[in-house]
Every structure is written in structure tokens, then in C-alpha cells.
Amino acid sequence: MDKFAMIIFGASGDLTKRKLMPALYSLFRDKRLTGEFTILGVGRTVYTDESYRSYILEELQRFVKPEEQDMELMTLFVTHLFYLPMDPAEAEGYSLLRQRLIELTDDINPNNLLFYLATPPSLYGVVPLHLKEAGLNTSESRIIVEKPFGYDLESARELNRIYASVFDEHQIYRIDHFLGKETAQNVLAFRFANGIFEPLWNRNYIDYVEVTAVENLGIEQRGGFYETAGALRDMVQNHLIQLVALTAMEPPAIFNADNFRNEVVKVYESLTPLNEIDLNEHIVRGQYTASGNKKGYREEKGVAPDSRTETYIAMKLGISNWRWSGVPFYIRTGKQMPTKVTEIVVHFRETPHQMFRCSGGNCPRANKLILRLQPNEGIVLKIGMKVPGAGFEVRQVTMDFSYADLGGVPGGDAYARLIDDCIQGDATLFTRSDAVEASWRFFDPVLRFWSDTPNAPLYGYPAGTWGPLESEAMMREHGAEWTNPCKNLKHTEQYCEL
Ligand SMILES: NC(=O)C1=CN([C@@H]2O[C@H](COP(=O)(O)OP(=O)(O)OC[C@H]3O[C@@H](n4cnc5c(N)ncnc54)[C@H](OP(=O)(O)O)[C@@H]3O)[C@@H](O)[C@H]2O)C=CC1
């Protein structure tokens, strides 16, 4: 086997220190990265190999969970790191890159290469072309590209064209780290490894579905990036729609990359195109405003004082197929919410007739299944039970499975799983070119509507709240309401500022 080298473009950046290096360290610790391997960081910031190793060693101590830190191992891990100062946007540096790889792999034609694009998205189209000119797009090479893949449908198509001119599709890994989460994968296991829910998993028994991925932080130091992205590009077009796909897809006959990704694409292609009414009434966008000691979005570094970038979005989606026709999927994401939580809530239809008494609220009119992806990972089923004692009074209670009972979700996070899969050549959990385009095809009209309608509402919401009230109004049309995740989490007070 040729000596393996991973080349990280954007090696001085936020993603590299917070996610990639801890993930690579965790693979190293778990002996998933063995033998002679090299990690070569690339960027304009000037480091030597030595100073880059010291920098990463410090960052590992910040970003690896304390219980997973082993100073001796971390010190050994960083001896595999090297650094090449170069501007990835400029062609000149690539002959130096090639030369450096020849030295590091001790091979005149280094072949087993993994390129990771952790740069701003503006470089996603440039780097592969330079790699090709330098002859680095070898038959064994792979490339991982971060999200967002494109700004809209046209730019995503253009990127796909560029990548297809440099690599074969099986060499291209478009990463969406939500799919690397253990609990996201468990949505599939829950659905397809159990017989009892699947017969109910359709329009006959399900009333509506909610997908929530909210955070209690602002945009941190990423103002420049976020201004060009907004919640729709940052979270909805990729992460949230992936979760919709996991919830809505048909079971693949055989679980492999092609079959799984075929089913994902079928869901995207079945999304009901948004009409005028949807664009005006079934999308609510918001932007956080200052509250207490929390800054408003427009006060954040790198953000225009009159910015109209959305930090919150709630939408109603439909899926036009036999299984889901008529079942609304409500999705929402937002920064500066009361808590960080990702969960899918499946609301079953109400019982046709309610014959028991229920007083004092918490009445079990309909069952509700909550797939909680993070934090306090678990599955909760809300069911009706008789209140002990005389009469027939019923109340809604909770059957609660927590991953903590199985020893918890493993430490190495989604990035470790996905990088490992890529090294093994398994593309199942990565986004295929047709899926990216199908997803953009659906969301593109939203971007166009916003740019063509300067007075389309953008609601302010105070930082630390659940977003614009208009998103509640959107659901009331269906007699639905957002589930308050703070009330479902086991240790509520730990997560929610109520
Ligand atoms: N950070 C995160 O949590 C997440 C990030 N992502 C995605 O990962 C990618 C990287 O994110 P992140 O690390 O936050 O980004 P950064 O803004 O930190 O940029 C990464 C590096 O890219 C280099 N760079 C920046 N601008 C340019 C430029 N104009 N030309 C050449 N190089 C440039 C810089 O290195 P130098 O100046 O040394 O060249 C910088 O350190 C983004 O596409 C983002 O969407 C995805 C999920 C989460």
C-alpha cells in the first residue's frame, strides 16, 4: 500500500483546530490511523513544521474532551503533522506542494492522497483545478469538500462540473457532518431494524413531523462567512434536509452507498415545489436582536449594521409521494435560541374518539415519538396511561430510552467517523452530486424570492428566545405546534434557560 498523505487546505482555520485535528487524533488513538501516514497542513499563514505542531498540540488540549486526552499520545500524533505555507488560490504553490508530497511519501509519484478543503467556499472551485494542473488528481486520490457546496443551484452545478473534470465521482466526498452523527444513523436503524414502527410510518398514521436543529450560540467569530451564507445555506439546504431524508426515505433493498443515496435523492425529488403561497406564508425567517447581555446579529463582528441575513428559518415542506402526501414536515433552525438541540418529532394521528377523562393538561390525544439526536441522545415515546385510582382519568407519560444507558454515544465525533469512512473508500454517508443539485433545485426559489422581494419579512427575535412568533402561526394552520425541546430533555435545567 502506498504511503498515505492527507492534505488539509485551510489548516490554520477554525474547522481544522476545532473538528479535524481532534477527529484525526481520535482515529490515531483508536488505531484507525496506523502505519506511515502524513498530515500536511496548507495555508497562507506562515508556520514551520515545528511551530504548526506546537500550535495544534495546544489546540488539542482545548478541543479534545479532557477524558480523552493523553499527552504522550497527542505528542506522538503531532509528529505526523507537517506544514506548507502557500496560497491555495494561486497556481504557483502547487509545484511546491507536489515536491513536498514526494519528500514526505518518499515516492516520486505519490498516489494515496486525501485532500480536505477546509477553506472558505470561494476556494472550492479553484483548488481542484490547480490540483489537476499539478498532476495531483491521481487515480487513488480522494477529495473531501466542506459545505456549503455552492451558493445556489447554478453555482452547485458549476462546482459539480469542475469536480467531474478533475476526479471521478467515487473520489469526491461532499461532507455533511450531521450524517456522521451516531444518532442520525440510528434514525435508519430505528426505522429499518424494527418491525413495529414501519407499518405506521406513513400518511395514514402520521399527522405531521417536526425537524429542529437549534443552537444557543450566535455566529461566534464567523461573521464574514455567515453574512454570505445565512441559515438557509448554512443549515437547511444540507443538514436539515438530510434529516428529512432519513425520516422520509424508503428502505434501500441493500444497504450500500449507491442504494442509500438513491433513496435520499428520491426524497429530494419528491419535495413539493414551493408555490407563491408557500414562499409568502410557509417560510418564516428571523434575525436575532440584542437581549440582556447578548449581542444582536447586526452588532456581531464582520456583520453589516443593516444586514438582512437570516439567523433563523422555519419552513413547511411537503413530500409528494404515496407514503407522505398531505403530511407536513416543519423544519426550523436558529442561532441564539434558548438551548442547543437537534431532534425529530413524529406526531401520530389522534385517536378517532376520546372516551377517557383527562383534566389538568398533559392529555394523551396523540402519540408522539421524539428522536433526539443531541444532546442527551435518546428516543422518547409519549403515550397515554391511566392515572392510578378510581375512575378513568388518563394522562400522557413518557417512555424514555437514553443512549447513556448503553454507555453513551462514542467519544470521537462525526468528523472522525466520516474521515475514517473516506479513508476506507466508503461514500455512503457523503452527499452525491445529484443529491446536492436536487436539494438546491428545491431551495433555489426561496433565495430568488428573497432577492427579488426586498420587503419580504425578516422578523427580529430577542437572542435567547424561540424565534419569531410567526413560526407558531404558520403551524396553527394545521392545528400543529412546535414541541418545546426543553420539556423533553431529561435534565432540562442543564440545557435550557427557561
Ligand atoms: N468552522 C466550523 O465549525 C465549520 C465550518 N464548515 C466549513 O468549513 C470551511 C472552513 O471553515 P472555517 O475553518 O470556519 O473557515 P475559516 O474562515 O477559519 O478559514 C479557514 C482558512 O482558510 C484560509 N483562507 C481564508 N480566506 C482565504 C482566502 N481568501 N484565500 C485563501 N485562503 C483563505 C485561512 O487560512 P490562511 O489565512 O492561513 O490561508 C483560514 O484559516 C468553510 O467552508 C465552512 O463552511 C463546516 C462546518 C462547521
Ligand SMILES: O=C1O[C@H](COP(=O)(O)O)[C@@H](O)[C@H](O)[C@H]1O
Ligand atoms: O455546519 C454547521 O453546523 C454547526 C452545528 O453543528 P453541530 O454538530 O454542532 O450541531 C453550526 O453551528 C454551523 O453554523 C454550521 O456551519
